[in-house]
Amino acid sequence: MIHVEKIDNTIEELIITGIIVDTGFLQNIDRAIRPEYFVTDVNRILVSWIKEYFKENKVSPGEEITDIFRLNQGELDEDESKTVRIFLNKISKEYEGREFNSEYVLPKAFKYLELNAYDYKVKLLKRELRRGNLEKVKHIFNGATKDIFEQVTAWKSLSDISLLQSWWGEKQEPAMSFPGELGIYMPNIERGRLYAMLGPPKRGKSYWLMEWAYNGAWDGLNVVFFSLEMASHEVDARWKERISAKAIMPRRNREFTIPVKDCVHNQKNTCQIEQCTSPGTCVYEDKLRESYDDHPEHVACTYCEGIDDELFKPTYWMEKTTLARLSLKEASTTQEQFDDHVGKDRIRIITYPIASATVQDLENSLNELERHENFIPDLIVIDYADILKEDLKLGDKRHRVGDNWQKLSRMAKVRNAIVVTASQGNRSSAKKNRLDVDDVSEDFSKVMTIDGIFAINEVNFDQPDKWQVDKNWQIQRIETIALRYGKFTPGLQCVVMNDLARAQIHIDSYISWK
Structure with missing residues (x-):
């Protein structure tokens, strides 16, 4: 399925995008959507296509909206076809793989549809008033508020199985992550x-x-x-x-210090692994780690990381590098x-x-x-x-x-x-x-x-x-x-290494107790 979060046109296109790409959004708003509540003929036709597809398949059309368009293209004139083609291309090319913010759009959509629903009822009333059809005027007038309330109300019943279906199976994944x-x-x-x-x-x-x-x-x-x-x-x-991981302000010698991950056993010369990078060197005096300037021969080692957690005990060291x-x-x-x-x-x-x-x-x-x-x-x-x-x-x-x-x-x-x-x-x-x-x-x-x-x-x-x-x-x-x-x-805690001279707040990290 395509996922969308950014739309460049009207609230109607935002609603239509949502019902194309987000099944949960369509399930929530289906009761309020009527083709006649939309302004343009093209949008009314798109809504009718999507509602028909949803009625049969119980999901949003997603990428299949392109096939629906091809099958029903005869309902549109040349300009309308061009408009729909541009709109669908925008969705499939620019917004594929991105999440549609349905929770934010939903109340806006309901408000818009409610206003248009009343506007539509007013038009029906005026038409029947002109015709002098009193019975239809009463019927429209008396039922308008109840009909629209049922379509757009935010009230939900826990007995309504559609509420369960609207969220069941959603992936509980974080919205973003860190490296x-x-x-x-x-x-x-x-x-x-x-x-x-x-x-x-x-x-x-x-x-x-x-x-x-x-x-x-x-x-x-x-x-x-x-x-x-x-x-x-x-x-x-x-x-x-x-x-860029580069500094804008020049440095006299272009030298930067960069913290790197190392192993305590490597620093204390207690590692027994032959792949250890600094055998025979110890950077500790008693229990205190000494300066990296005092031990230029020391090379950080992470060979055992991810291989043997018992052998690898993470810590940090410093390296120097020259950057323009x-x-x-x-x-x-x-x-x-x-x-x-x-x-x-x-x-x-x-x-x-x-x-x-x-x-x-x-x-x-x-x-x-x-x-x-x-x-x-x-x-x-x-x-x-x-x-x-x-x-x-x-x-x-x-x-x-x-x-x-x-x-x-x-x-x-x-x-x-x-x-x-x-x-x-x-x-x-x-x-x-x-x-x-x-x-x-x-x-x-x-x-x-x-x-x-x-x-x-x-x-x-x-x-x-x-x-x-x-x-x-x-x-x-x-x-x-x-x-x-x-x-x-x-x-x-999570120990994080940084170099703020180049705006690098996170170079590497490891989890540790304090």
Whole structure:
């Protein structure tokens, strides 16, 4: 079956696309769809074809809509055939393999069909009034409200087998995922949820939010990125570094340090495997790992990874490499390659000065994007929620901040989208090795509103030996500290290696206990 999430024309084409590609959407809306509720003759004909197919097969036509068109093409004139052909080609070529956001479109579709249903009834009334047929006028008038209610009502009965059929058998897969063991560690990321990265100032929250945007787009989602701190050119610069893995700003010696996965047995010279890359070398002094500068001879080894979990004990090491700065040509080429994979214009950005945008401003921007470009986001990234403008009428700051987070949760549910943002940790969080929910700043009600909170930890910040500090090894430890849906294990973390000089927040990762 074809799956669609983006339409470039009217609400009618959005509805028709949904009933072509999404059986669940068609099952839910079939009772409300009548060909006469659509404006154009072409749309009325398409709806009648699809309803007839659904009546016989109990599924949406999907790719078979092309065969239906060929069989019934004689009902259309030349211009109508051309219009239908262009529309169907758009679906099959541009949107194949992408999910249709039925939960968001459904209420819009019902509202549109309800208005058109009343408009149609009014036309029937006027016709019979002109004819002077009082009995038919009464019949239409008295039955109109009940008929339309039955067609468009949101009420459902648990005895209705069609409700069961509309969701049974759906694949319970995450809407997006992350690479490496981070993807294994993270819970299922689902539509209609509000997620947040938690960290003290300068911990890389904006880099993490861009990583969400990157992986969401890579998985085929429509993404919007609201920046409440950076200008559009700053967002674009960081984005180009992320997708190219090259820095825009030049370095004097062009040298970069890149953390890599290694094995503890390799570093302690306790490995007995002949394929070990650094036999005879030990990078530990007593129980402390020494600097990579002191051991240029050491070579990281992951030979046993995935072969023998008892032999492979993951840790990290550092390698040095020389990279030229990102050129304009490379930036353009990399963007084109990314677009070839995910589709052009998959990510949209908009920026606001700090504390100038309200949640309603964000909603208005999303509505404009949908109205003018029919772009419906699946992933909404906000960098970041704590600096949204607050409603001063709500009293103290805690309540104002909490109100913004509640509105973001509503945004996720109404739009059936993933909403992800960041929360600033409180003052004491900057001096902690592990963050928890008590480190969420301002209103604690945020914890009860957010569906998943992921702490960005960096341990041993206060060690006199800088080589015992995560930051100097370009290491962060992601830990789930709150999750509304699903289970998580306190203390289980994902160690993530990064190089922020090139906007690479995730180079590699492994799961570890702390």
